[in-house]
Amino acid sequence: MEESSIYSDIPENHSFILNQLQEKLLSFGLERKLDVKIINDIKNINMIEDPLTICSREFPNLNLEKLMNIKNMKEQGFLIISMNSTLLIKAECLQGLFYATQTLIQALNSHQNKLIIDQFIIIDYPLLQIRGISDDISRGQAPTIQNLKKFVQVLSHFKINQYYLVYMQDMFQFKNHDEIGKGRGAYSKEEIKELVEFASERFVEIIPIFQIIGHWENILHNEKYWKYGEFPASNSLNLANDEIYDLLNEMIAELSEVFTSKYFHMAADESWDVGKGASKNYISNIGKGEAYIRHYKKVYAIAKKHGYEKIIIYHDILYKYEEVLKHLPKDMIVMYWNYNLKDKHPIIDTIRKYKFPVLVCPSIWDYNRIFPTITNFEKNISNLVTFGYSKGIEGVVTSSWGDYKNKELRENRIFGFIYSAEASWNPKNPINLLNFWQGAFFHLFGNEHNEILGIFNKIRIFQDKKKLLVKPTFYYNHFFSHPYNKNTKKYKKNIKSSQFDKLIKELDTMIQICEDSGRNLQENQLLIQSLIFILKHMRFYCIKRINSKKLVKFSAKRSKSKYKSIIIEEIKNIRDELKNLLEEYEQLWMRMAKPNGFNSIKQQYLWLMQFYEEKIQDLKKSLDWKDSNIPSESIYAKETRSKSPNTNFFKQNVKIEEEIQSAYIQVIGGTFCEVYINESFIGNVITRHTLNYVVLENNIQLFDIKADLQRGDNTIILKNTDYIGGMGMVNLYGEIKFNSGEIYQIKTDKSWVASKDRSQGWKKVKSFGKPPKLTGGLNYPDFEKGLHSKENSNVASFNTIFSRTPSKLRWLVILLIKIFNRYDILE
Template sequence: MFIYLENLVKTDETMEDIFLIPYPRYVKMNHSNKIKISENSKLYTDLTAEFHYIIEQLQDSLLSSNLKDKLEVVRVPNNEKSPEIKSFLDENIKFFPGTLYNEVTAKKNYQDQGYLMISDDLKIIIEAKSVQGVFYGVQTFIQLLNSSQDKLSINNIKILDFPALQIRGVSDDISRGQAPKIENLKKFIKNLSHFKINQYYLVYMQDMFKFKSYPNIGKDRGAYSKEEIKELIDYAKRCFVEIIPIFQTIGHWDNILHNPDFWKYGEFPGSNSLNIAHEEIYDVLDKMIGELREVFTSEFFHIGADESFDVGKVASKQYIEEEGLGNAYLTHYKKIYNIVKKHGYQKVIIYHDILYKFREILENLPKDMIVMYWKYNNKTSHPIVDKIRNFNFQLIVSPSIMDFNRIFPSIEKYEQNIVNLFKYGFNSGAIGGVTSSWGDYRNKEIRENRIYGYIFSAMVSWDPIKEINRLKFWKGLFIHLFGLNDHRLIEIFSKFRLIQDKNSLHTRPSGYYNHFFAHPFNKKSSKYKKNIKIKGFKNIISDMDNVIEKCEELEEIAPKNKISIQNLAFVAKHIKFYCRKRVNSRNFADYYIKKGRGNRKDRLLEEIPNLKEELKNLLVEYEYLWLNCSKKEGFNSIKQKYLWLLRFYDDKLDEIKSKSKWKDPNIPSELIYLDSKRIHNIYSTFYKKLIQVDDDIDQAYLQVIAGCFAKIYINDEYIGHVITRRTLNFVGVNNNIRIYNIEEFIRKGENMIKIENIDYIGGIGPINIYGIIKLQSGDLVQIKTDKTWLGSSTNKNNWNNVKSFGKPPKATGGLNYPDFESNIPSNADDTMPFLNTLISRMSKKYFWFVKLIVKLFNRYDILE
């Protein structure tokens, strides 16, 4: 198959540097004048009408480069019937040394995806054994044109190219809050196919697909219909990209298992994992996979099966004890394998992190399963890969673009991760590399910024052992993505990279949002002030202003992808605000330490309206950028964090103007627990408190944070439940704190509030309860957990005083007063339940150490 151009024009221009991503395997350039496409050039091809869109892509590129008319296209049967084309091809093949051409063209990857391109003697040919190869040849041709000043001329060049890895993909997290619109996914696929990516994984499809059998799954989450997925797959086929679902079949089910209708299928309410001892789950999975098969037509299907932390904890405990954990996993994986195969999928992929620990799984899992090894570090050696390969499994390696829970991907880290893991995987016989992006904790980062890491992955996966000229890569990326060869883009990314590499924001990259959304006036101590590190922030603010200015200039001149430049400007504005917020917080702490002495009050008062205005503009722009690429679902939960921050500034203005004393912004309720005797066990703890009400009730609300799973009772009437646990997934994070209107349950006189807390993860079952009862008289009764509460392990007569970690921000981080009437819980860091998770995973004998750390964090005012 081929595309052949003749009647090009010789130019006076000499050879220019070329910027190709990925760089071809074999390249030979002639040191001669360039040749140029003109309106008199003619194009011959043997591509059938079905694939003429490939030629149209080339035509569109030429027209956008100021070619006045489309080239004349002549259809010829094949190159054997065109002596002139065949002669041109044969003569130029001789220039490849020795047997190179025959050796390369005999390789399967060449026959499936490779191409030959020759530019010489005022002619150009792209020849391949497959249409996909022709498509990739055209992409290289377009990049060669983009590399020239006039966009219409190229060097005399010979290229023989094919991928080292059969599979070169990306894994796109669509399930943790930011669900991309179909048009945005198409845009990603089109852009990435230009860099020869050939697989696109959608993560996770078990709760992001509109299942006819289970209509409540994915509801209000932006779940995709069959029609949307079919439209996407049809589009991707034209780009030679396979769309593959990652459908979790054991873990990461907490979004679904949060719903009481599905509790029976899980280890426990809100569990991460399915109950593999319950046969009905296989009917559920069978139906769901069957529905996916109606639209996902690839021969690949990814069953997930990573991080199934809760297996064997509750519902399947007896089964696991009888079968053994390894055998139980093996039985489950085989059942899933058979279901997937039954629905016509030929190639089943599974994550590595559970299965590699059990020899019985490695020995007995079907050998045609493909293991995906994921690792997000910069190590150059991966013994687990060797272990998996020793059991004769095909392997895909999966690094990350390091974007999870951070304002911008960590460039240096992802470059090292991708290069090192792809190289090790290739040398170990891996068939592919798939680079992941994750949206942990609501997916606050704008998804458009994933594209840079994905393109870097495309380059490395084409030829993993090739040394990389990173500066040339970035120049090429900017040329092909934005149509610009402009030093200002290099300067912008250098600024972002420098901030990351030097830790200039004084926080871990994944801790950025914790500080960004934290209450700006959480404390007023000298230790708190000392912990707000602002060294270098003045320079960063100046640098970000410079970046914003450059982005505005570049947006004016960029021929394409202007929205990505807007996203870069937004990142700079976000970082700028972060720095100004932290400086202001430190200045206010100093103001209170000095008890308001001096003339700083007026200046500080002026800063707050400016910060508010800046934050409002950030929110408006954030919403615009989000909705430009993603569905509306998921946005409001993040928007609320911005709105809380605005309210915090309003409250501080009111406080200072009214000359009120500093008020602790955190709720007064403490994180309480009964004891630490039953760590690593699944157990219930009962808490109670008697509340006296001496007047008629006007309003009454209760906010509850559970120690995993809590049932709430007032005067022996069941109110509801709360599930609170550390999770990366959206539904859990969004519901870790819940508010209940308890007005109808409260009566005049004595009221008993009782909490039954079940700690399914084996921690200490801590709870934090805050509530108010507004009386008709105007008085307020406050409900708060503290050491006056009683606790029991049996709910009988043996009630004891509880222990306490103290009130926020101790142990939980900051928890401001909730907006009860609007049903808006306290603003909390998304990692808030981490303490109980940590305790559940540590040796019981080290619990004293955890308590010490919490005390030290409090003593030195580290937590916000």
């Protein structure tokens, strides 16, 4: 091949296409770059036959003229002919030429020599114009620009052509809003420009998903922005406030300076809080559908004003309102998202009936789980793409989500994204899973692909057969739960660990295979190391559950010292293994993401290490089990009927007769809770169930109240306003440490009283009991270090579930919680 030359008519400003090909050839062993000769017309080269003439001769029954005039063929298709030591590539557009070089690279890579190519003719083009992915960069794990560029590089090789960043309204450094995205790795204009330029050389458009109404919690949590929302930390903007359009206009204008694609995604999904607060009267007067269409059209006009030609919107709100479907601009592209496994989606028919272009959006099923659920993402992607194609969709944008602080290593998203690329290139033909994964792993891992694919398939079996004995979305809650949370027979029965000893041995073997294969890899070392990490993570999970089950009802006082020593050594090993796991996790995180967001997850590991250390010390002292949960109860005021917003006052008196050394309280609210000590405002707590980072990070608040207490009688009042129609539970735990060394606990329980209006009578509160009832486990906070109780992702779930349950069925929700409590299900 060294004697070969490249004849090309590629314009000089697009020479990067050939440069990338040349770099790949060098990596395959070519000693030097091939000479490139620029020509105006291939016909001027002697002894080279026109590619179309060759195709006509080889495929006499093919209507070549019709084929070459297909829109996607002209814009993204290509023709490759390998014959008689000559390789011909023809494409009408540069994007098609780029895809031809990617196919050529795959053909060369598949050959043992890698610089030898067989004879063939390939005529190929995508059946769908848009083949994209959406990458959640906003929920805690913000990838570095280098990592994003690597994703673009890999996915462009598999012919992905759109890359959406979710959500840019709070992950961009806006000029006049420096607190938006602060401390979370928000991207600068320079970073986005660098990414856009890199992606453009791979024919990938970088497109912002910018929420225009819902998912604004991260911004609206900040008091400076409360006026724009329905209520503090609302999910939704206040549609009755025209000032929101000045803000949206300013933000979209800044984005348009760096996001230069003609596409703009205005999202508008899951706007749960519209009409629940500041806009309640406005919505009541004109109707929710009318309010939505007015808003959508205003923001549509703003985006158009700033140069965006194609505006995308999610389907899940708009399709419910006929006035929206009728009056939404018909050039808006509706993105239908659905992550179920069904093969029919009638809502697409409804949207198509109103003549909207449609994109479909499946998922790689990676949200809130240790590893993407393989079989489910295959079915979700294939079924939705196939059905969508039959209905004339424009394309596919497959999503990844980082719910609950995005603990998952983002590197593992690659597998699902590559599968989506295959499904969206040719949705007519069902994917042969065996052949596809063989090919994909070969191009990712080279000669080691069979061994690593075997591991991947083992993980699939673990998932399909539920070998970890836990629902994937509950995995992290169990992983980080206190290992000795309860001491009951029911709890012991609920800890599932059957066959875990056998599973640990399987995982040990899998880890060894991956480590051996990784030593020989030339590329994608980070991907194999991420695989190894999740295997170790699952292994630790099994060890943890076995140990937890073993120590339920274990008595240090009654056990022989020799057996107790064995148990102590076992826990030490578990603690040390967890420490190693955390160190490995941190190293991997820092290689793919910005440091922002890591410490919050790291603290979960540190709490778990502390729980093991505390158990070791208790066993050494022959102390039996003690309750790790705070004693404060989740209390609420009984209502004859629920309405929104709903305000209740909760009160407790505290008498102090000694000098105070320190005094702290920890408060969990029921949407929005204001804290008063002796009539002085101390602060507020916003507690909501959400998928978004800032609210999750601040659901529990600590307050230093030493300066607000006095000798004698003290009054604590919690003013809780539930804006969402829930029960508005509150939970307060505090410690007053006196100079004498005595510690007095303040805790919500049935001794507290509640009132709708402080001028009216105070009544006894109702209680759901102390953790883990209702909230899940809440260990004692470390007030001195400023660390609140370790909570799980469902700490505020009940209030949201209750608020969205029809009034007639709310008794059933309460009953289910009581059953969970009775059978020790919650950890």
